[in-house]
Amino acid sequence: MGRIRSRLLEWYDAHLQDFPWRTARDPYAALVAAVAAQQTQMSRVLPTYERWMTAFPTLRAAAEADRAAVLRAWGRAGYPRRAVALHETARRCVAQHDGRLPADLDALLALPGVGPFTAAIVLCFGYGIDAPAVDTNIVRVIGRVVFGDLQPAAETPRGAIDAAAARLLRPGTAARWNPALMDYGARVCTPRPKCGECVVASLCAARPRFAAGAVAEPVRAQGRFDGSDRQWRGRLLRVLREADGPLRLGALLKAADVPAEEKPRVRALLGTLCADGLAWSDGGWCGLGSEAQAPAPRRPAR
Template sequence: MNDSLQYPTNIQQFREDLLSWFEHEQRDLPWRKDSDPYKVWVSEVMLQQTRVDTVIPYYERFLKKFPTIEKFAEADDESILKVWEGLGYYSRVRNLHSATKEVVESYGGIVPDTLEEISKLKGVGPYTAGAILSIAYGKPEPAVDGNVMRVLSRILLIREDIAKPSTRKIFEKAVYELIDKKNPSYFNQALMELGALICTPTSPACLLCPVREHCLAFQEGVAQELPVKTRKKSTKQVNWLTAVLKTSDERFLIRKRPDQGLLAKLWEFPGIEVNGRFSSNRQILTGYFENEYELELELESGSFTRVDHVFSHLKWTIDVFAGTLKGSVQETKNLRLVTRDQLEEYAFPVPHQKIWQTYKVEYL
């Protein structure tokens, strides 16, 4: 581990240059209008692995529905998943929900303002803890995300692999050294903003950078080579056969995914994972519904759409059939018949939202 980091020769000037730029150039984002710890927390959780432009409408819709931490803590699973629908990485909102319940029950609705206490909350890792403490409470704690590691790897010429969890400690140590104790909120946000607008992953705009005079990578002409990051493993391919099935009285069959694992507790059109490429799809799907649910159905001869969806670690390809149900359906808490209007109230993962949108165009 690199214990002898080479810091800018004038750290105070580095801080002033960075903060002055941020004060003038920061984007007008809704979560910057209020330093309420709950709102900061919501925004930081939403922004993990998600683009700013995508998050803005979700953030505004979320706070309109759950304006206070108490309102969110008392919400049921269906409503929190529905408001998050389409944002992905659903474990984020489930962890946030569990943690806010704990804040209401154990801390009187006040988000803890110490690293020790806030780190005990479910889903609150070092980055989220540092972001809340610095932005909402003005505490000089590091908030090290991918943007910050990229920026500092260039400024300080850090060549350690940022894909390794242990490397984060190097960057946290660096932020502790560099952070502006008087304005840690703006300092952390400025590093993130610099990474988003100027010090981008490819083709960094070094000539527009407010701190290029302090940047070792710029001085040595190696900004494009940093940060060092090993490649991810290739994604796994998973194939599905799925059916949108309706009854004679225009109700649709949906099922709830398991309580644990990928897309937990979301609703979907029922289907089966199949090995290899697709073959004898119609017969496989018909047999599956007969064996699994004792359902008799009539499927169209061919699929009406194929949906591809890439997750961080796997890719789904879903071949989708339309059909009708014959006879009665034994409903359970995880298998339901719903009307078209009711279906819109359930939270579905993005690929199944796409299935429904295509079905409506083709059949309704």
């Protein structure tokens, strides 16, 4: 174990990527980066992070923002419900935690959009607390090196991976060890691994299998995106985000280029956006965010 640790740390020191949230010791910055990183390649995280932090430099600023502004800052980063969760988490921190992120695992996990990974990132980067942040990269690296898996998610149970991650973490090093392991999985121990460049190949339990030419099977099959609900939701939201203000329903469907036969379905999807706090719809008008904006005609006031 010790040799694996030292070699990976040595690799990390030579390939260090200096993301601002890694060294800022700012729990809010860590939170924003962690949420932006959920199911998203790092190359796309930095721009989202910069936009968000420029628009809402502090937890309180995020809490006081309106939903439409939050969604515009999120832009095309994907999974916009993450922006809603971030917004709501900021509000709860102000309402219930004295305007700060809790430094406690269970309290963090109680916040919307915060799961085991995000909570661990807040703890280790934000507070310097030792918490193993086990992302998909780390699952793969530990699965292979420790357990000899080709494609860990399909072989070794997650609980065993987590236990190994906790065992590998030396006290006081989480803020360096977590990103070292994550980066290694992203750059070397990739889904199709670069075993020729691997600094722990001689210690890797999976080495014989890969050396024999075994190929890792795809982790999770993915449905078609074209024509999916997800694509339509994304298109609607994009139109709403880029609009100056409220739109007629008909104008929304037209701008989103919805064919006649898809209109009932896409109208229903607008309903799901509203349910998610991403859009509102009222009296034939609709818009970005959670509440009808001024230009929309109000119902007769009593």
